[in-house]
Amino acid sequence: MALFAPSPASAACAQRTVTPAYTSSVRAAVASGRDVWGERLLRASGGPTYEAAVRFLTPLSQAVEWHGQPLTPSGSYYLPFSFPFTSHGSTVFALHVADGSEIMTRRADGPSLAVYVGSGAERYGSCTPRLRPARLAAGYLPILQTAYTDAAGVRYRQESFAGRALSARSVISFVRLDVDARRAAAGATVRLVPWRRLERIAPARLGAHGRTRLIVGPGANLVAGAMQFRVPRGARRTIYAAWLHAPSAARYLHATPDVYRTARARTVRFWRSRLGAGATFSVPETPVQDAERAILTQLISFGWRYSIGNPYEELSYAESLDAAGVAAEYGYASVARSIIDLSLDRMRLRPWRFTAFRAAHILSTAALYYRLTRDRTFLRKETPALWRLVQRIADRQLPDGRLHPEPLSTDLEDEDVDSVSGQIEAVQGLRALAQVWGSGGYPRPASRARSLAASIDRALRPAVAGASVRLDDGSLFVPAQLTSEPHAFAQLTASREGSYWNLVMPYAFSSGWFDRAASQGILRYLLTHGSRLLGVPRTYARTVYGQAKGSGIAPVYALGTSRFLAANDRPDQLVLSLYGLLAVGMTPGTYISGEAVSVLPVRGAYHRTMFMPPNSGANASFLGTLREVLVHERPDGLDLAFSTPRAWLAGGRTIVVRRAPTSFGKVTYSLACRGRTIVGRLVLPSGTRTRLRLRLPAGEHIDRVLVGSTPVAVDRTGTIDLGRRHGSFVVRARVSSAKISR
Numbered sequence: 001m002a003l004f005a006p007s008p009a010s011a012a013c014a015q016r017t018v019t020p021a022y023t024s025s026v027r028a029a030v031a032s033g034r035d036v037w038g039e040r041l042l043r044a045s046g047g048p049t050y051e052a053a054v055r056f057l058t059p060l061s062q063a064v065e066w067h068g069q070p071l072t073p074s075g076s077y078y079l080p081f082s083f084p085f086t087s088h089g090s091t092v093f094a095l096h097v098a099d100g101s102e103i104m105t106r107r108a109d110g111p112s113l114a115v116y117v118g119s120g121a122e123r124y125g126s127c128t129p130r131l132r133p134a135r136l137a138a139g140y141l142p143i144l145q146t147a148y149t150d151a152a153g154v155r156y157r158q159e160s161f162a163g164r165a166l167s168a169r170s171v172i173s174f175v176r177l178d179v180d181a182r183r184a185a186a187g188a189t190v191r192l193v194p195w196r197r198l199e200r201i202a203p204a205r206l207g208a209h210g211r212t213r214l215i216v217g218p219g220a221n222l223v224a225g226a227m228q229f230r231v232p233r234g235a236r237r238t239i240y241a242a243w244l245h246a247p248s249a250a251r252y253l254h255a256t257p258d259v260y261r262t263a264r265a266r267t268v269r270f271w272r273s274r275l276g277a278g279a280t281f282s283v284p285e286t287p288v289q290d291a292e293r294a295i296l297t298q299l300i301s302f303g304w305r306y307s308i309g310n311p312y313e314e315l316s317y318a319e320s321l322d323a324a325g326v327a328a329e330y331g332y333a334s335v336a337r338s339i340i341d342l343s344l345d346r347m348r349l350r351p352w353r354f355t356a357f358r359a360a361h362i363l364s365t366a367a368l369y370y371r372l373t374r375d376r377t378f379l380r381k382e383t384p385a386l387w388r389l390v391q392r393i394a395d396r397q398l399p400d401g402r403l404h405p406e407p408l409s410t411d412l413e414d415e416d417v418d419s420v421s422g423q424i425e426a427v428q429g430l431r432a433l434a435q436v437w438g439s440g441g442y443p444r445p446a447s448r449a450r451s452l453a454a455s456i457d458r459a460l461r462p463a464v465a466g467a468s469v470r471l472d473d474g475s476l477f478v479p480a481q482l483t484s485e486p487h488a489f490a491q492l493t494a495s496r497e498g499s500y501w502n503l504v505m506p507y508a509f510s511s512g513w514f515d516r517a518a519s520q521g522i523l524r525y526l527l528t529h530g531s532r533l534l535g536v537p538r539t540y541a542r543t544v545y546g547q548a549k550g551s552g553i554a555p556v557y558a559l560g561t562s563r564f565l566a567a568n569d570r571p572d573q574l575v576l577s578l579y580g581l582l583a584v585g586m587t588p589g590t591y592i593s594g595e596a597v598s599v600l601p602v603r604g605a606y607h608r609t610m611f612m613p614p615n616s617g618a619n620a621s622f623l624g625t626l627r628e629v630l631v632h633e634r635p636d637g638l639d640l641a642f643s644t645p646r647a648w649l650a651g652g653r654t655i656v657v658r659r660a661p662t663s664f665g666k667v668t669y670s671l672a673c674r675g676r677t678i679v680g681r682l683v684l685p686s687g688t689r690t691r692l693r694l695r696l697p698a699g700e701h702i703d704r705v706l707v708g709s710t711p712v713a714v715d716r717t718g719t720i721d722l723g724r725r726h727g728s729f730v731v732r733a734r735v736s737s738a739k740i741s742r
Contacts, residue, residue, distance in 0.1 A: 013126070013127035013128075013129065015128065015606070016129055017604055018058065018601045018604060022058075022601075026057070026551075026601070029599075030533065030551040030599060030600065032530070033490070034527065034530075035527065035531075035532045035533055035576075037056050038532060038534050038535050038576050038580065041576060042573075042576060046646055046697060046698050047698075048576045048579050048645070049579065049645070049647070050285065050287050050582060052579075053534055053579040053580055053584065054583040054584070056534060056584065057583075057608060058601075058606055058607060059587070059607055059608065060584070060585075060586065060587050060588070060593075060609075061076055061098065061099075061128075061133070061587060061607045061608070062607050062608065062610070063075070063078070063609070063610055063611075063612075063613050064544060064611055064612075065108075065310055066311070067546065068544070068546045071108055071310060071612070072097050072102065072104075073101070073102065074097060074099055074101045074123065074125065074126065076097050076098050076099040076101065076125070077098050077594075077610065077613045078096055078097045078098060078104065078108070078613075079096050079134075079590060079592060079614070080298075080301070080302070080308040080309060081093065081095075081096055081144075081161060081162035081173070082094065082162055082301050083142075083161075083163050083267055084164075084270060092106065092171045092245060092246075093106055093162075093301075093309060094162040094171060094173045094243075095107070095108065095308070096144045096161075096162075096173065098134040098144065098146075098590060099125030099126075099131055099134070100115060100125045100131075100144070100148060100158045101123050101125045101126065103173045104309070105245045106245065107310070110309075111213075111245075113173075113192060113193070113194055113214060114192075114193045114195075115158070115175075115190070115193075116189075116190070116191040117148070117154065117188055117189070117190055118150035118151055118152060118188060118189070119151075120189035120190075120191045122151060124148055124156065124158070125146065127151070128606075128607070130148060131147070131148050132147035133588060134587070134589060134590050136589065136590055136591075137268075139289075139294070140289075140292075141267075141268060141271055141294075141297075142271060142294075142297050142301075143161040143268075144159065144160050144590070145157070145159050150188065152185045152188070153183060153185050154179065154184040154187070154188040154231070155181075155183075155184075157178040158177050159175070160175045161173070161174055161264060161267055162174075162267070163263040163266060163267045164266070165253050165262075165263055167251065167252035167253045168244060168248045168250035168253045169248055170244040170245050170247070170248045170250070171245045172243065172245070172263070173242070173245065174241075174242055174260050174263050174264065175240065175241040175242070175243065176238060176239070176240055176260055177190065177238070177241075178237075178239075179229075179231045179236065179239065180236050181232065181234060181235055181236070182236060184233055185233075186233055187234075187235070188231040189228060189229070189231075190228070190229040190230075190231065191223070191226040191228050191229075192214065192216060192228075192241055193226040194206060194213065198213055200222050204227075204254070204255065206222075209247075211247035211248055212244055212248055212249065212253075214227065214242070214243055214244070215250070215254065215255045216239070216240070216241045217240040217256065238257070240255040242255050242259075271297055274297075275296055275297070277332075278330050278331035278332050278659075279329075279331035279658060279661065280658035281330075281626060281656075281660070282655065282656040282657070282658075283626075283630075283644075284654060285647070285648065287582060288582065288626065290591075291622065292626055294590070294591045295591050295619045295622055295623055296330065296623065298616070298619050299323060299327055299330075299332070299619050299620070300335055302323070303338060303339065304323075304338065304342045305616060306320055306615065306616055306617065307614060307615055307616070311612070312615075315343065316617070317358040317361055318357070318358070318361055318507070318617075319556060319616065320339055320343065321339065321361050321362060322559050322621075322624070323616045323617065324336040324337075325365050325368050326620040327339070328369045329624070329627050329661060331659060331661055333661075337378055340362065340369055340378075340382070343362050344362060344382060344389075345385075347359070347389065348388070355406040355407065356393050356406060356419075356423065356425070356426045357419065357421060357422035357507075359392060359393055359426070359429070360422070360425040360427075360429030360430070361425060361429065361507075363386060363390070363429035363430060363432065364425070364428060364429040364432045364433070364511075366382065366433065366436075367435065367436045370436045371436065372661040372662065372663065376440065379442075383445065386433060390433070390448065390449050390452065393426055393430070393452065394452050397452070397456065400459055401458055402418065402456065403419075403423050404416075405417050405419065405483065406422055407419075408480055409500060409503075411500070412500065417480075417481035418481050418483040419480070420464060420481060420482060420508060421507050423456060424460070424464075424511055425508065426456055427453045427456050427457045427460065427513060428453075428511040428513055430449045430452055430453035431449075431453045433446075433449050434446045434447075434450040434453065437449065438450075463482050464482070467479050467482050468518075469488050473524070474524055475524035475529070476518055476522050476524070478505065478508075478514075478518075478522060480500070480501045480505055489529060490529065491529060491530045492529050492531055492538065493530050493539055494530070494540075495540070498530075499540045502531050502537055502538060502554075503537060503539060503556075503557040506537070506557060506559075506561045506564060509522055509560060509561070509564045510563035510564040510567065512567065512635070516568075519564070520568065522564075523564070523570065527573075532577075533553055533580070533584075534576065534580035534584050535558075535573065535576035535578075535580035536553040536554075536555055536577065536581055536584065536585050537553060537554045537555070537557050537558055537561060538551070538552070538553055539552050539553065539554040539596055540552065541553075541596040541597070541599075543595065543611040543612075544596050544597070544598045544602060544609050544610070544611050545600075550598065550599075551600045552596050552597050553585060553596075553597050554596055555586070555597065555615075555617075555621050555622070556617035556618045557617070557621070558577060558581055558585075558618075558621035558622075559617075559621040561577065562574060562577050562621065562625040562628050563628060565577065565628075566628040566629075566632045566639075566643060567632070567634075569642065570643075571642060571643035571644075571693075571695065572643075574628060577625050578622075578625050578626060578645075581618075581621060581625060582622065584597075585597060585618065585621075585622075586618070591622075592610075592613050593614065593615050593618035593619070594612050594613035594614075594618070595610075595611050595612055595615055596610065597609075597610045598610070627660075628643065629643045629644055630655070630657055631657060631667060633663055633664075637688045637690055638662060638688055638689075639690075639693070640657075640667070640669055640682075640690060640691070640692045641671060641693050642693045643693075643695075644695050645695075646695050646697045647697060648695075649671060649673050649678060649695060649696055649697065650673060651673050651674075651675070652673060653672075654670060655670065655671045655672075656669075656670045657670070662685070662688075664685045664687055664688035665685025665686070665687075665688075667683070667685065668683040669682040669684075673735075676734060676735050677733065677735065678694055678702075678732070678733040680731035680732070681728070682722075682729055682730075682731065683727065683728045684722075684725065684726045685726060686724075686727075688724070688726070689724055690723075690725065691719055691721050691722060692719070692722055692731065693717060693718050694718040694720070694733055695718055696718060700735050700736065701735070702714050703734045703735070703736045704733070704734045705731065705732070705733045707720075707722065707725070708729055708730060720733075
């Protein structure tokens with residue numbers, strides 16, 4: 001099926017538009033109560049794949065803010081680069097627009113440098129069919145690479161990144177632009193245009209009051225406030241520029257190839273070192289591996305910020321704390337702690353922001369952080385603040401044992417409801433912290449938190465059971481609030497209320513509060529009532545579509561569902577979520593997402609649109625889903641490689657996990673397929689019961705397993721119960737192909 005057709009051609013650019021057939025196929029998919037595309041991938045012989053998932057929807061590249069207005073002048077999203085920074089994240093960001101057209105300082109409306117080419121009036125990247133989509137250097141480093149061809153056929157390659165130079169205090173955006181007019185119909189005029197007119201303070205510098213903002217290489221002329229280069233037809237040229245995000249004297253800084261290479265090498269070394277400092281999750285699939293490392297650079301630099309450079313740059317308790325938990329799971333304890341510390345501080349300074357849900361999410365994230373790090377300094381320092389949250393939850397307890405009504409989310413703060421998710425989170429957060437306090441030497445707070453959780457739980461369970469509805473198809477609907485008549489949504493994203501249910505309730509489902517029978521019914525409801533599209537949570541996405549009727553996805557809120565799927569051992573659905581988040585929830589090659597992402601075409605546009613990117617919650621969802629695929633924690637032990645895509649254990653491939661923090665200690669293992677044998681090398685902590693699963697390609701099965709020299713059983717799913725083995729040992733599995741009947 002063709003995804004696009006050219007619009008009526010103009011002399012300059014024939015923009016892509018979607019075909020009626022494409023729009024009809026998307027409408028049919030979103031009209032279904034089931035994940036029809038996801039189910040198609042699940043039925044494939046090898047299960048879901050990234051290559052198959054990416055074919056369903058057009059690429060994601062456009063960004064909007066309030067009322068559907070473009071977030072940048074060109075409408076493209078941007079990548080926030082920063083270098084270096086503390087564990088609290090960065091305070092200085094260079095926003096590099098992904099189409100190569102502009103670099104902005106700190107905010108989307110901040111000082112900027114635009115790039116024009118062709119005749120000097122053609123904005124770089126403005127004709128999207130002639131723009132090679134953005135990608136990152138080496139697939140994951142925060143170095144933006146684009147290529148573009150102007151209307152006359154001049155070809156450009158651009159690379160840019162944020163770094164520093166010893167002679168300037170400012171963070172600097174370094175730019176290299178290769179211009180090739182050898183086969184063009186005309187030469188090129190390249191113009192570097194600041195957001196406002198600056199004075200020429202040296203032959204190759206623009207600034208104000210003697211302080212530099214823009215430095216360019218030799219050969220530029222100042223024309224109408226812009227630094228201008230001329231490249232004749234038949235010639236090639238490389239242009240270097242440095243954009244200083246804070247005006248600086250920078251007397252010894254020049255825009256030369258050597259300066260560019262030195263700054264680039266320093267940035268590469270820094271990021272490789274930072275990524276090497278955490279846990280290693282290495283998988284044999286390039287798109288997934290590149291995405292993991294690229295998103296980790298965002299997680300590390302964003303810190304507590306929900307987004308960067310736009311009105312969503314704020315602490316958002318649920319989503320920012322999700323990022324904190326994932327940071328701890330990936331071995332970046334200082335990043336995680338900084339987010340939790342700030343959340344506690346903000347709750348103290350802004351007590352009117354208190355809800356039981358937010359407080360409980362802080363408690364559960366703090367407990368997770370402690371279990372993963374055993375950071376006693378943190379526990380000692382923050383116990384008074386955590387205790388205050390416990391007391392505030394207790395103060396909201398009603399005589400019947402349940403908690404006082406509160407808003408379901410920030411967007412619904414005008415209405416207090418008897419929140420199911422908020423009260424379940426409170427019970428589970430109190431229990432988690434009670435366990436930590438008990439093991440950490442704080443028996444009295446532990447006892448109080450435990451008893452408070454029990455009293456809320458006693459009142460909540462019969463209320464939730466009474467309000468839940470068992471449907472004719474066997475699915476179980478659990479309402480988001482208890483004070484209204486329970487109403488099971490036939491199609492979740494057909495209404496605002498259903499959309500919010502779909503985003504909020506997975507926090508409750510993934511908490512471990514529901515028993516197995518209820519969980520199976522809830523999963524059936526999610527899978528049959530429009531909860532997912534290609535494994536990604538759906539939403540009506542009004543922030544993207546405005547008043548028009550639309551349909552979108554919300555990658556930000558996938559983490560809860562992924563953990564719920566892992567806890568209920570639904571590996572194929574979890575794989576679908578991993579690939580869906582990557583294929584349709586993020587920009588290809590740069591891995592940026594927004595709070596809401598369009599599915600149906602927005603006003604017939606070819607490229608899909610997202611709201612207020614980048615988004616740290618979406619980053620946490622992808623990273624958390626990948627970790628659940630490789631390492632899942634049960635209350636009494638660990639499940640390793642339980643949900644890996646089957647192709648990851650094809651011949652010659654290797655999976656490696658090193659120094660992965662868990663509640664039981666750090667875990668290291670590798671699985672390598674060599675010929676007809678899979679060799680697993682494991683280093684496990686003591687005190688845990690571990691299971692290992694070998695998910696093989698279709699048509700293959702395991703004949704025999706040895707742990708050391710001891711034969712052990714393997715079930716039909718490829719699961720091996722390792723018992724309480726710990727330390728270093730080797731697992732060998734002999735693989736056979738299924739026999740063909742004649």
